[in-house]
Amino acid sequence: MGGAVTAQGVFGLAVPDLLLALLRAIQTPPVIYLAAVVRVAFGIILVLAAPASRTPLALRALGALIVVGGLISPFYGEQFGHAMLDWWQAGGPPLIRAWAGFSLVLGVLILWSVARRPIPARAAWRGKHMLQLRPCCECCGKDLPGDSDAAYICSFECTFCRTCKEEVLKGRCPNCGGELLLRPRRAPEKLLEYPASTQRIVKPDGCSPPAR
Ligand SMILES: [Zn+2]
Ligand SMILES: [Zn+2]
Secondary structure (H helix, E strand, O other), rough: HHHHHHHHHHHHHHHHHHHHHHHHHHHOOOOHHHHHHHHHHHHHHHHHHHHHOOOOHHHHHHHHHHHHHHHHHHHHHHHHHHHHHHHHHHHHHHHHHHHHHHHHHHHHHHHHHHHHOOOOOOHHHHOOOOOOOOOOOOOOOEOOOOOOOOOEEEOOEEEEEEEHHHHHHHOOOOOOOOOEEEEEOOOOOHHHHHHOOOEOOOOOOOOOOOOO
């Protein structure tokens, strides 16, 4: 749709006389009614496409304007169109080229704004906003796969097995002092898409019970 406006602009820049003749042809019934229907449809499409675009308000306003223009054109379009075409003819190719240039810019603007709003790159999102799912207990090195139901983490994702958490650490993270809670399991099919961390973090000297 933006492409059609752009094409019209390019066309008018290249062969202004031909565009003039063409426009004169579509200002007469029954073509003018067809042109009106096309215009209304184009306007409605713009209004519908507006919310997902980069410039929702501008696009909605433009769409509404085109719908109204299309609706009144069968009644006033003929006189108005002919008057405008006569004016163009008097102005000659430079005037038509100027109008065509405007049409080109408008078309490109529509194309640009209808293009969907850029969404945050999924690749960048991946890995940053999910649990690391560290692969083992930091105290004893026991393996704790991403779907394990015996992994416990603090708010910094320090990771421990159930035995160490209960018998050695008494529910407190030895690094930050925060509480250790059951780590949610990641579904197997999600683990394929979002794999668990493979970086093993283990204290060389193990863990001792909290001093107290
Ligand atoms: Zn452990
Ligand atoms: Zn911690």
